[in-house]
Amino acid sequence: MGEHGIEQGVTAAQGFAAAAVQCGIKEGSTKPDLTVVLSDRPANVAAVFTQNRAAAAPVILSRERANNGRATAVVANSGNANACTGPQGLQDARDMSAAVAQRFGLSDDDVLVLSTGVIGVPLPMPKILHGIDRLEPSADAGLDFAHAIMTTDTRQKVYAVEREIGGVNVRIGGAAKGSGMIHPNMATLLGVITTDAQVEPQFLHSSLKSAVDLTFNMISIDGDTSTNDAVLVLANGAAGGTLIGEGTAGAELFSRALLDVCTTLAKEIVRDGEGAHCLIEIRVTGAHSGSDARQIARSISASALVKTAVFGADPNWGRVLCAAGYSGGELDPDRATLHLDDICLLRLGTGMPYDRSRATELLRQPLVTFSLDLGLGDGAAVAWGCDMSYDYVRINAEYTT
Amino acid sequence: MGEHGIEQGVTAAQGFAAAAVQCGIKEGSTKPDLTVVLSDRPANVAAVFTQNRAAAAPVILSRERANNGRATAVVANSGNANACTGPQGLQDARDMSAAVAQRFGLSDDDVLVLSTGVIGVPLPMPKILHGIDRLEPSADAGLDFAHAIMTTDTRQKVYAVEREIGGVNVRIGGAAKGSGMIHPNMATLLGVITTDAQVEPQFLHSSLKSAVDLTFNMISIDGDTSTNDAVLVLANGAAGGTLIGEGTAGAELFSRALLDVCTTLAKEIVRDGEGAHCLIEIRVTGAHSGSDARQIARSISASALVKTAVFGADPNWGRVLCAAGYSGGELDPDRATLHLDDICLLRLGTGMPYDRSRATELLRQPLVTFSLDLGLGDGAAVAWGCDMSYDYVRINAEYTT
Numbered sequence: 001m002g003e004h005g006i007e008q009g010v011t012a013a014q015g016f017a018a019a020a021v022q023c024g025i026k027e028g029s030t031k032p033d034l035t036v037v038l039s040d041r042p043a044n045v046a047a048v049f050t051q052n053r054a055a056a057a058p059v060i061l062s063r064e065r066a067n068n069g070r071a072t073a074v075v076a077n078s079g080n081a082n083a084c085t086g087p088q089g090l091q092d093a094r095d096m097s098a099a100v101a102q103r104f105g106l107s108d109d110d111v112l113v114l115s116t117g118v119i120g121v122p123l124p125m126p127k128i129l130h131g132i133d134r135l136e137p138s139a140d141a142g143l144d145f146a147h148a149i150m151t152t153d154t155r156q157k158v159y160a161v162e163r164e165i166g167g168v169n170v171r172i173g174g175a176a177k178g179s180g181m182i183h184p185n186m187a188t189l190l191g192v193i194t195t196d197a198q199v200e201p202q203f204l205h206s207s208l209k210s211a212v213d214l215t216f217n218m219i220s221i222d223g224d225t226s227t228n229d230a231v232l233v234l235a236n237g238a239a240g241g242t243l244i245g246e247g248t249a250g251a252e253l254f255s256r257a258l259l260d261v262c263t264t265l266a267k268e269i270v271r272d273g274e275g276a277h278c279l280i281e282i283r284v285t286g287a288h289s290g291s292d293a294r295q296i297a298r299s300i301s302a303s304a305l306v307k308t309a310v311f312g313a314d315p316n317w318g319r320v321l322c323a324a325g326y327s328g329g330e331l332d333p334d335r336a337t338l339h340l341d342d343i344c345l346l347r348l349g350t351g352m353p354y355d356r357s358r359a360t361e362l363l364r365q366p367l368v369t370f371s372l373d374l375g376l377g378d379g380a381a382v383a384w385g386c387d388m389s390y391d392y393v394r395i396n397a398e399y400t401t
Numbered sequence: 402m403g404e405h406g407i408e409q410g411v412t413a414a415q416g417f418a419a420a421a422v423q424c425g426i427k428e429g430s431t432k433p434d435l436t437v438v439l440s441d442r443p444a445n446v447a448a449v450f451t452q453n454r455a456a457a458a459p460v461i462l463s464r465e466r467a468n469n470g471r472a473t474a475v476v477a478n479s480g481n482a483n484a485c486t487g488p489q490g491l492q493d494a495r496d497m498s499a500a501v502a503q504r505f506g507l508s509d510d511d512v513l514v515l516s517t518g519v520i521g522v523p524l525p526m527p528k529i530l531h532g533i534d535r536l537e538p539s540a541d542a543g544l545d546f547a548h549a550i551m552t553t554d555t556r557q558k559v560y561a562v563e564r565e566i567g568g569v570n571v572r573i574g575g576a577a578k579g580s581g582m583i584h585p586n587m588a589t590l591l592g593v594i595t596t597d598a599q600v601e602p603q604f605l606h607s608s609l610k611s612a613v614d615l616t617f618n619m620i621s622i623d624g625d626t627s628t629n630d631a632v633l634v635l636a637n638g639a640a641g642g643t644l645i646g647e648g649t650a651g652a653e654l655f656s657r658a659l660l661d662v663c664t665t666l667a668k669e670i671v672r673d674g675e676g677a678h679c680l681i682e683i684r685v686t687g688a689h690s691g692s693d694a695r696q697i698a699r700s701i702s703a704s705a706l707v708k709t710a711v712f713g714a715d716p717n718w719g720r721v722l723c724a725a726g727y728s729g730g731e732l733d734p735d736r737a738t739l740h741l742d743d744i745c746l747l748r749l750g751t752g753m754p755y756d757r758s759r760a761t762e763l764l765r766q767p768l769v770t771f772s773l774d775l776g777l778g779d780g781a782a783v784a785w786g787c788d789m790s791y792d793y794v795r796i797n798a799e800y801t802t
Contacts, residue, residue: 054726054734084722084734086750119719120752227723304705318520321485322628325455333455333485349487351521390791 008142009158012173013196015040015238018141020148023131025124026079026117034131035148037192038073038104043236045071045112046205048212050229056083057093058113059228065109069201071234074192075100076114076149077128078177081188083227084120092123099132116151116177116188116228146175149190153177157268163257165250168241170197172257174233178219178269189216191231191265197254198237200245208233211259215266218298218383233258267384271366276386278364280310283371287379292329294381299327300370301385310368311387315359317345320370335375340368348375409543410559413574414597416441416639419542421549424532426525427480427518435532436549438593439474439505444637446472446513447606449613451630457484458494459514460629466510470602472635475593476501477515477550478529479578482589484520484628493524500533517552517578517589517629547576550591554578558669564658566651569642571598573658575634579620579670590617592632592666598655599638601646608656609634616663619699619784620671634659668785672767677787679765681711684772688780693730695782700728701771702786711769712788716760718746721771736776741769749776 006012020035047066097111146156160173174193244250282301287293303323309316334349407413421436448467498512547557561574575594645651672680683702688694704724710717735750
C-alpha cells in the first residue's frame with residue numbers, strides 16, 4: 001500500500017492511477033475538465049445508470065460495456081454532457097474511449113466513458129482528443145480526478161476506507177460529483193469507486209445496487225434522474241486474498257465497507273448542493289412498509305417547501321407532514337409523531353408546545369434532523385436533502401450563459 | 402341578470418351572494434380572511450378534493466357533504482389550513498359550518514367548508530365565530546370573496562362567462578386562489594365556481610372532473626397536492642331553462658363554458674405563482690398516448706431547472722428534454738422536435754442553430770411557449786408553469802414567521 005494516500009479516493013486502492021488535464025471544454029473555465037482513472041490490470045466492474053429515457057451517449061455506451069463485467073479504465077469529462085446529441089454523440093463517446101484505449105494500450109471495450117455538463121451541445125472532439133494525449137496517470141492524482149468531474153460543485157468529494165477482509169488489507173475509495181439540488185430533477189450525479197479487493201462480478205453488482213439504493217438513491221428520487229447519472233465500481237483484485245462472493249466469509253464486510261463509502265459520498269453531495277447551507281436528514285420509522293418509508297423520507301427531503309422553511313429557520317412542521325401525505329405512502333396524521341432533533345413538534349397528530357427560539361437555533365446548524373414516526377408498522381428509512389436558498393436560483397438561472 | 406356584475410366571479414350567476422370580513426386569523430394581517438358564498442336556494446354541487454393522505458379537516462368534512470350532491474353555502478377562511486389538527490380540527494370545521502347554517506337559516510349539511518394557510522395550528526374559533534356573525538352577503542361581493550381566500554397571492558383571481566344554453570342565458574363564474582409554485586407540492590389551490598344553470602348532479606360532477614383534469618390538474622402534479630386543495634361548483638338553476646345532463650342539447654355547451662372558466666382561473670394561478678415573472682406554456686404533441694403527453698407536459702412545467710433557465714432567459718433546451726426523459730412517458734430523443742415560440746431549437750434529436758438574442762428576448766415575455774413534438778403517436782396535452790425566481794425562495798422562507 002505504502003505510497004498510496006487513502007485521501008486520494010479513486011487511487012487509494014492498489015493498482016489504480018489517475019490523471020486530469022484542462023482541455024478547454026467549457027469556454028472561460030480554467031479547471032481541469034478531462035480525467036481518467038485506470039487499473040494496472042483488468043478489473044471486474046459493476047454499474048448503475050440513470051433511468052432517464054433521454055440517456056446520454058456515454059451512458060448508452062458504458063451501460064453496454066459494463067454488462068460484460070470487465071473494465072480497465074474510466075474516462076470522464078465535465079462541461080458537456082454529450083446528451084441529446086444523436087448518432088454523432090454516440091460516435092464521439094466511442095472515439096473518446098478509442099483514444100484512451102490507444103493511449104494506454106487497452107482494447108476499446110475496456111474503457112468506460114462518463115460525461116457531465118450542458119445538454120445538447122456536441123463534444124469539442126479535437127480538444128478532447130488532444131487532452132487525452134496529454135494524460136499522465138499517477139497514483140497521487142485521485143483528487144485531480146475528483147476535481148475534473150466537478151461542475152457547479154464547490155469542492156472535491158472523495159472518500160476511502162481500509163478493511164481487513166479475507167486475511168488481507170483491502171481499500172475501497174471513490175470520488176463523486178453532484179451539484180444541483182440533486183432532487184427532484186437536478187444535476188448529474190457521478191460516482192466512481194475503485195477497490196483492490198477480489199470480488200466476483202455478480203456479487204459486486206448486487207453489493208453496489210444495495211448500497212446505491214440506501215445512499216445515492218436516497219438523495220435522488222427514482223425516475224427523476226438526469227440524463228447522465230452513473231455510479232460504478234471497479235475491483236481489480238490487486239490486494240490478493242480470497243475471492244469475495246455471495247456467501248463467502250468476506251461478503252458482509254465488503255458490502256458494509258462499500259456502503260460506508262457510498263454513504264459518505266452521497267452525504268457530501270447533498271452537503272454541497274447548490275446554494276445549500278445545511279444537510280437535512282429525514283429519519284422515518286414506523287412506516288407500513290420499507291418502501292413506504294423510503295417514499296415518505298424522499299418526499300420530505302425533496303419538498304421545496306420543507307427546504308425553504310429550513311433555509312428560513314422556520315419550524316413549520318406542517319410542511320413535513322404535508323410532504324409525507326402526498327408521497328404515496330400510508331399515513332394517518334393522528335398516529336404521526338415528529339421530532340426536530342430532540343424537540344417533539346407533533347405527538348400522535350397533535351402539535352406540541354416547544355421552545356421556538358431553540359428550534360430556530362437547531363435549524364441554523366449544519367445538520368438538521370427530522371425524525372418522523374408513523375406508528376403504523378416496522379418500515380424505516382433515511383433520506384438526505386439540503387435547504388433551498390437564493391443561491392440555488394442564482395446558480396441555475398446562470399448555468400449555461 | 403341586471404344588477405349582477407359578471408366581473409364578480411362567484412356572484413356573477415343569479416341567486417348567489419357573498420360576504421367577507423377580517424376576523425384576525427393571521428396576526429398582523431389586515432386583509433379579509435373569512436368569507437362565504439351562498440345561494441338563495443339549494444344548489445346541486447360537485448367537487449374534486451386533494452389526494453393528500455393528510456387531508457385537512459375541512460376537506461374531510463366537505464368531501465362527505467359534497468357526496469350528497471346538494472349544498473347551499475360555502476364558507477372559507479385563509480391564514481389557517483386547519484390541517485393536521487386532529488379531532489379538534491374536525492370539530493372546529495363542523496362548528497364553522499354550524500355557525501354559518503345558523504346565521505343563514507340552513508341545515509349544517511348544506512354548508513361546505515374550505516380553509517387555507519398554515520398547517521398544524523388550531524383555528525382561532527372565537528375569532529371565526531365572531532366573524533361569521535358579521536357576514537352580510539350581497540351580490541356585489543364576489544371580489545371580496547376572492548380577496549378573502551388569498552394567502553400569498555398578489556391579486557384576486559375571478560372569471561365568469563355568459564352563454565345561451567337551452568334557451569336561457571346562464572352564467573358560470575368563479576374565484577380561485579393559488580400562490581405557491583403550485584407544483585410539485587406547493588400551496589393550496591382553491592377554486593369555487595357557481596352557476597345559475599340547471600345541471601343534473603352526476604353530469605355536473607363529470608363535467609367538473611374533465612375540466613379539472615385539463616386545467617387545475619395540469620398546473621398541479623397528481624399526488625403532489627396540498628392538504629387542502631379543493632375545486633367545487635354549485636349549480637342553483639336560478640336561470641331556469643331545461644335541465645342539463647348527459648346527452649342533452651346543452652351538455653356540450655355547458656361543459657365547454659365550465660372548461661373556459663377553469664382554464665382562465667388555472668392560468669391566472671400560475672401567472673401569479675410566487676415570485677413568477679411569466680407564464681410558461683408547455684405544448685406536447687406526437688406522444689405515444691394521451692397520458693404520456695400529460696405526464697411529459699407536467700414534468701417539464703414542474704422542472705426547477707426549466708423554471709430557473711426561463712428566469713435566467715437562458716434557452717437551455719437540454720433541460721426541457723431531460724425533464725421529458727424522466728417523466729415516465731415514452732421518449733426517443735432522435736424523434737423529438739422542440740420549438741420555443743416559433744424558433745426551432747431541436748429537430749429530430751439534433752440541436753438547430755438559432756438566433757440566441759431573439760430566443761433570450763422571447764424568454765423575457767409574459768408568455769413563454771415551448772412546443773415539443775415527440776414523433777411517436779397522437780397523444781397531446783398542454784400544461785402550464787411559471788419561472789422560478791429569488792422571490793420564490795424569499796416568500797417560502799418567510800411564510801409562517
